[in-house]
Amino acid sequence: MTNEAPRPVYFLSDSTGITAETLGNTLLTQFPSGNYDRTTIPFITTVKQAQAVVNVIDDLAAHGLRPIVFSTAVGSDIRQALGMCKGILVDLIGTHVGQLERALGAHASGEPGRAHGLGNAARYQSRMAAVEYAMEHDDGQSLRALEKAQVILVAPSRCGKTPTTMYLALQHGIFAANFPLVDEDFEKEGLPKPLRPFIEKCFGLTSNPLRLSQVRTERRRGSPYASLRQCGFELRSAERLYVSHGIPYLNSASVSVEEMAATILQKMNLKH
Template structure:
């Protein structure tokens, strides 16, 4: 497939671009047959910068398919400027601001960066503290202050513990630790001793043997650790452990980090 076969998609923002990417990409998932060439342009903070972006999009539109443009610009002037482009513009903010102004009886602030920046200082600091906690308690490195954890992810190696705890921390401000299950835990068929006082906070992850073997092979090709037999043994043993201790769990093999995090938040009734 060449670049000529790809529909250009732009994510534009006067802040980080995270919201534009997230919402725009979510909409694009409804069109699985589409092939897209994605470009994110963050921090469009002046009308001049917006005009330059419009020029780029217009040049591209003149050569073929009209680019699809997702915008989360908050500034009215920048929004109006971007709206003049010859792409197919999807204004993810402006189309709803008027409704909210009417409903709330007050004008919008028009300040960019409040979703992912320092607009809510307390929430931002809470997220950063959660990230530090997740890093300290990654893969059972530290057992200090486990009582502060809101959730402890438990799983064999390479089942997605680390990315999930980091996502919970960064996106939701959840204090999440994770703890690896190893052969000696399966030999004893009991919950590892450090976790026993916190069983109500534990949530298990599993996978399927083939997928886990593929992931482990990328790290240690040809090792017993990556063998299909070992992966199958660990996953079966882990699931028995979860069931015997009443620990909720999910299979991470075909589930995104975002979906895993949402499931954990729901099943563990975590507030964020």
């Protein structure tokens, strides 16, 4: 299939399109041999806009492979208009709304944007506060209010601390700090002093030496910092530190940020 023309894939939404992309791409991962040309069209808020998108999809269907269309449109009129397209439609909302209405004995609101918009103002503000906290406490820049942290990621440089704390903050509203392990910590084989009162909040990240060396080389090619020997030393030292202090940890070498965040939430019993 990979030698064929790419299959057009559309992610359609009357809001941001994030849910359509996330769920649609998750389904496509089950067909890894596919060759896909992805297009996201968010904020389809009128029937006229929906019909214009349908025209594009129908034209592609008439002259090549039928597009696969993932839709999370909430409004019934938009859903109905998109449902007329000649692509292969996967309606990720409409398929289940009726089932939930029957189960809950209530009608769906039909309001778009509630998942990633300002529909829940308190939840949104909580996530933004968590993002600000993660930025302030990135890479040990600030030790202020560490007691507010729900988790503190500890790791050698370039093991994925920053993207994971930012994801935990933005996606889950978790107050996450991160702190680097440096040569001085490895020599003393002790937890950095500022973290000692918060050891129960610490979670370690590690990697494998080759992967870490590749990542560091992109930053400082030819430096001792990026050498395979230095990376191996730091990772072995970090793991000894985690084990000796009873700090849970995971290897980030072949794990996505989403998977790391889910593991941290589970192992640290964090509610979001």
